[in-house]
Amino acid sequence: MLVAGIMKTKIVTIGPLATVREALLKMKEHGVKTLVVDKRHSGDAYGLVTYRDVARAVIADDGDIDLLNVYDIAQKPALQVSQHLDVRYLARLMIQYGVKNVLVIDNNELEGFVSDTDVVGNLIERAASGR
Numbered sequence: 409m410l411v412a413g414i415m416k417t418k419i420v421t422i423g424p425l426a427t428v429r430e431a432l433l434k435m436k437e438h439g440v441k442t443l444v445v446d447k448r449h450s451g452d453a454y455g456l457v458t459y460r461d462v463a464r465a466v467i468a469d470d471g472d473i474d475l476l477n478v479y480d481i482a483q484k485p486a487l488q489v490s491q492h493l494d495v496r497y498l499a500r501l502m503i504q505y506g507v508k509n510v511l512v513i514d515n516n517e518l519e520g521f522v523s524d525t526d527v528v529g530n531l532i533e534r535a536a537s538g539r
Contacts (some may be wrong), residue, residue, distance in 0.1 A: 409494045411498055412492065420446050421445070426477065427475075428462060428466060454513070483507075487501065492514075510523075510524070515524050
């Protein structure tokens with residue numbers, strides 16, 4: 409099974425200059441816990457901002473959701489893989505680097521998104537079908 413078979417292609421993005429408040433409102437509006445942070449230019453990297461990043465910056469570090477920008481708290485660059493990678497290698501990368509979310513990038517363009525839940529969900533499906 410390749411990453412292309414389990415990745416989500418519906419991705420919610422946000423600009424790096426958006427405030428953390430705007431990010432939280434966007435997460436709520438779309439019912440997601442992770443946003444992809446857009447590149448600022450063609451040579452830039454995509455990033456990720458998650459509930460955990462917000463909690464660390466705002467609650468643990470006492471930051472202000474209206475003064476902090478997404479780029480202040482985002483994981484950047486985010487770990488990236490090709491959609492042609494075997495899922496087992498994706499799982500190994502995620503474990504090795506301790507990440508829960510990975511971007512799927514081909515030709516330096518965003519194609520999708522994979523979470524640890526997607527990887528485990530695929531394993532459960534394979535186990536249930538006897539593959």
